[in-house]
Amino acid sequence: MPIRGMYHGPVNSHSLWIFHADGIFGSGNTGCNDARGGFVDGKPSNGKVHSKLARGTVRRTDPGARGRCNWQHNGLSKPGGDMNGTRLRVGIVGTGLVAQVMHLPHLQSLPNLYEIVALCDLSERTAQTLARRYGVPHAFTDIGDMLDTVELDAALILTPYHYPQVMAALSAGVHVFVEKPMCVNVEEATDMVEAARRNGLIGQLGYHKPYDPGYETGAAMVRAMSVVRMATMYVAHGPNEPFLEHYEILRGDDADPDRVAATGRAMRTAQQQAIGEQPEHVARAYGGLLGSGCHQLSIMRGCLGRVEDVLSTEIWNGGRSIAATLKFERGVRCVFTAVFMPDIRLFDETFTACDDGSSTAIRFPSPFLKHAPTMVIHRGMEDGRYVEREITTDYREAFRNELIHFHRSITTGTPPRTPLEHGAEDAATMIAIVRNCPDFVA
Structure with missing residues (x-):
């Protein structure tokens, strides 16, 4: 399906976001408190x-x-x-x-x-x-x-x-x-x-993620491929809370409930403008894309360029599982799959691209594990031998x-x-x- 409203020049930017308390990728809420405008x-x-x-x-x-x-x-x-x-x-x-x-x-x-x-x-x-x-x-x-x-x-x-x-x-x-x-x-x-x-x-x-040193290394390797035969973007993870246990996080209970409610109404209105009234699982999937899928799109963009078309989509598991085939510049296809697993301490996010004789994978840790490196795994042939290398670029923090x-x-x-x-x-x-x-x- 062609992307409606896709901007092909300088753009004004607005990100869509449905807010679901139990979206594909957990709470869907970063935990940021609101301080909205009017x-x-x-x-x-x-x-x-x-x-x-x-x-x-x-x-x-x-x-x-x-x-x-x-x-x-x-x-x-x-x-x-x-x-x-x-x-x-x-x-x-x-x-x-x-x-x-x-x-x-x-x-x-x-x-x-x-x-x-x-x-x-x-x-x-x-x-x-x-x-x-x-x-x-x-x-x-x-x-x-x-x-x-x-x-x-x-x-x-x-x-x-x-x-x-x-x-x-x-x-x-x-x-x-x-x-x-x-x-x-x-x-x-x-x-x-x-x-x-x-x-x-x-x-x-x-x-x-585009500022992650490991990602920068891996994305450069993918962009250097003369041709990309296939790419995959895979993410499977559970709730964020197990990765936050070592932080002290203040959560105030004194916010004006009317202002909190007004924010929720505004978000729902904006969501309806984006996709209209949808079945619960479709709306939940959209919330998961907004909360986490946007990160995967940024990963794919840095490696493959811009999305030109969405060729297929499946949504199941109550909206907590998504699979989509995306067509990028130069005709490259990337299969994007995402699943939320509520009962496991897991963050598994990997982008892989293959040419005719090698593959490069970029494997990300949970973003809440500060300074944990993003690993690059390169597989190929050297002098008739199969070689696999694991590359750690450095430990600088992407958020910083x-x-x-x-x-x-x-x-x-x-x-x-x-x-x-x-x-x-x-x-x-x-x-x-x-x-x-x-x-x-x-």
């Missing part, structure tokens, strides 16, 4: 965060209050200008699991690149506690208050639903790093890409690498390796995968 009747208000519903409370741990980002006052010429050597002032929106396990510790480990100046979360207790722990001067429960009060160069959007916060930050002249899934439908993606372009800002999508890259993109104007446009492409591909299922209701 909603009207359950719909995103196009990034406008100045409605009564959107307003939260602000508490500051120091009395200094700075104004909205002003590039002249800041000493910077304009977004994307010459800022080499600049320590960027960053605000974190959403202080849940991925913020606590990954982004806050990694930002703190890069003091020459970043200064964390504000945290924002619907849970005031969580934001305040983490602000004290990391020495952050400002804590908010609403992104509009944060943007009005604090001078920011960049914002990390780490909430479950990203559209309102991304649009608010871009409208305020702030560079944006947005976690996956970037969006829930293609229309959202288009708005984000256009807003970043219109304001001359960097928008980087939080796909960490992507933050270094984000800083470089902002300070040099270099386009990100994972631009918002990729989120737009992936949104269209994930919709096409679901639409190709025989059980899809047109």
